[in-house]
Amino acid sequence: MANANLTHSHQIPLGKQVAYSSYQLGINMLWYAFSTIAVFFYVTVLKVSATEISYGMIVYGILNAFMNVLAGHWSDRTHTRLGRRIPYILASGLPFCLTFYFLFSPPAVSNDGLLLYFFLLTFLFDFCFTLVALNAGSLFPEMYQEEKSRAFVSALQQVFAIVGLILGVALSKSLGESLGWSKVAALFAGIAFVSIYVSLYGSFERSGQTESAFHLKEAVASTFRNRRFLFFVSASFLIQFSTTLCTSVSSFYTKYVVSMTGLQSSLFLGGIFIVAIPLSFLWARLAVKMTTAKAAFLACILYIFTSMALVFDHAVWSVILTGFMMGIPVSGFLVLLNILLAEVIDHDAKLTGRRREGMYLGMNGFLVRLGLSLQYAVMAIFFSISGYNAHLSVQSVRTIWGFRLLIGGLPVVALLVSLILLLAYQRLHNLAKLSDEATTLQSGHSNPLFYLHKQ
Template identity: 55%
Template sequence: MQISTSKKLAYSFNQVGLSVLWQAFSAVAVFYYVTVLGVSGTAISSGMIIYGILNALFNLLAGYMSDRTKSRWGRRIPYILFGSLPFGLVFYFLFTPPLASKEMLLLYFFALTFIFDLAYTFIGLNTGALFPEMYPTKKDRYDVSAYLQMLSIIGMIIGIALSKTLGQTVGWGVMAAIFAVIAIVTLYISLYGSFENPAHRTEPLHFIAATRYTLKNKLFNAYVVANLLIQLVTTMFVTLTAFYTKYVVALSGTLNSAFLGAVFIVAIPMSFVWARSGIRLSTVRVEIISSVLYALIALGFLVAHSAVAVIIIGALLGIPVSGFMLSLHVLLSDVIDYDAVQTGRRREGMYYGVNGFIIRIGMSLQYAIMGIFFATSGFNESSEVQTASAIYGFRFLIGGLPLIILLIALVFLFRYEAANRKMSVEPGRRGSVSL
């Protein structure tokens, strides 16, 4: 079926709404509660470890529910239709907390973060599950993936580069209101280009069987570990930049926006370059090259001492970040296609759910790392000037640790490549799975 460019672009707008709020949350939520409201950074980091594990389970539930949903609007679309408004509203209330003690603010933060992340999970999972269903050909997947990444980057520019600046200039509540409106409007625009393929509405597996067959997929196992480690690196980058540009290499609001904007301004045209490269090479090769580039470029944060150096590093990081964003979508779609051949079932929801479960475990790992840092580095949230150990710690977390993490990710990417090559030579037979 031929799908118009306008429909492809409309569907891709879901990335603006999701990216604006999620990236703004990742960039400044902890920063706002720690440095503006005075909540303990160690307490937030410790709580987020437990929260991340509990929330990870909801990804499994969301994926399972998505595959089994039956409604007049389909399986995936109802979650976008009815979840977008609450998603934006909760983000707004997260940045307009009541006057309360620091203990109550901590509870308020976790309560609203839980609801916000739950809405993000159901919306993001279902917009993602539509992708392999709507676009079965490799060309369409790369074309639409480029649109998705272009619009995701625009959302990131707004969410990451402008959230801190707007919060500090016009007020955190005004910033949150603007971002919430953007997210709600763009998510509803995405529904214009969204549809479901009736041929994919096969009888779903029960939960245990669905989970078992998902975890038996060798391609998925290699993909999901590599994805976990790559997401850990990029999420930590987003969270740490606010601290790095405040305490390590101090940047004004304008320069901070220029630094983060440089990452994504470079990434936009690179999305189309990577898309063409992925067709000529392979998707996993794009991921491997991007991982090596990111690890090498990020080392610059260890030694940067000027605003110009930080901005240049940010611009160069736009190259591998774009490669990550483009190829991860296509890789997971390939994994799902392989599973459909083996099981005779389309289980996009379950795969995105298990993938989200693993990523949320990674979120707990991120906050465990940051919690250890806050507790041991001598960081003082009430001080404008940090100790040398805290500054060196920030440099290592954003510049040195990514090298270690991405070296491990490369091991699993090469495993994926080897397994994919073997399956291409010895294709699996379509199997039957009992319910």
């Protein structure tokens, strides 16, 4: 943990690359555990009103989207002896872990008191999560500016992220019910604490980042003037909408469309991430070999074909196989979107003379949160028009085909639009590369040494 002035990212030792990437384990484990069991715990165990929590979470989700932008802006405008990002990680890591623990160790109060306690702790937890995740993520484009190292570390981060996701989703509920919610929360918080603060061993900020930051209005306007960012964030929005819609609908799909046991359903979803871990490094190599946007284009095409299979699958084994196949493009999305955003930030730094990782990650987080709201809106519309009846164990043919189109049809439409956006991004990338080469050639001609080399 220090300020550094490294010219090439490949000088960073492997141990520090692993240490830095390890923060993904902690933040993903706590975040996905919170998403999986927090509402379940308060509604089914503590008997808090599900309706009141649901309405509160909708309002909170919108407010939280704006919090991402403000946190990114604050980070960009911070200047301390330890840098811009590291102080936030140092200060927020422990509260992030403690609020997770206290969420599952509530006081003995009335239901209204528990509801208030839930939203207060959720706000503190999510606020600290944003500060840790955004600032740790903001270090990545700054620390790793060389193409191969950036791709490798992005893959390394996703290995830790997927392990954290599996632990948070697959183990949190079963361990909570068997060992006790408070004990499991303490265990998870302890693991996250270690991973976040170990990551600081491999973290640094490059010296010389002394340029003055934009004011908020100017920062937002400048971000949306970056055409590369607009193409990237629109494609990313649709990609993440498609993948989260798949995971949300999968529970209904495996209950009503192709009836599966709990173990078989776990194999379907788990297979996606089991395949994704080893393939992360393959996608990192492809990003270097064929450009990141082209690799993301390939991942979209693969996802389109695999998700279409879910429209027609009728056998348990074919659904599980489709899940394993889906892990191939999902692995690509996890690695490549991270690198694409880093490229966007590099391009912005050339245009503005400022490194604004905080604003870009904050704005990206803002749009991702809105994407989740869109997903819930789509599902709400579907439930209202499809004839779905929660009291029926067998749904109508119309409802079943609705689930098939939700999980395998709508994502195809979204990803076809993503392909167009990625092509537009690649075109801008090519034009910028040609411009850089022309500038280099022109400066070479004006340099007397150019003629010596030509002779």
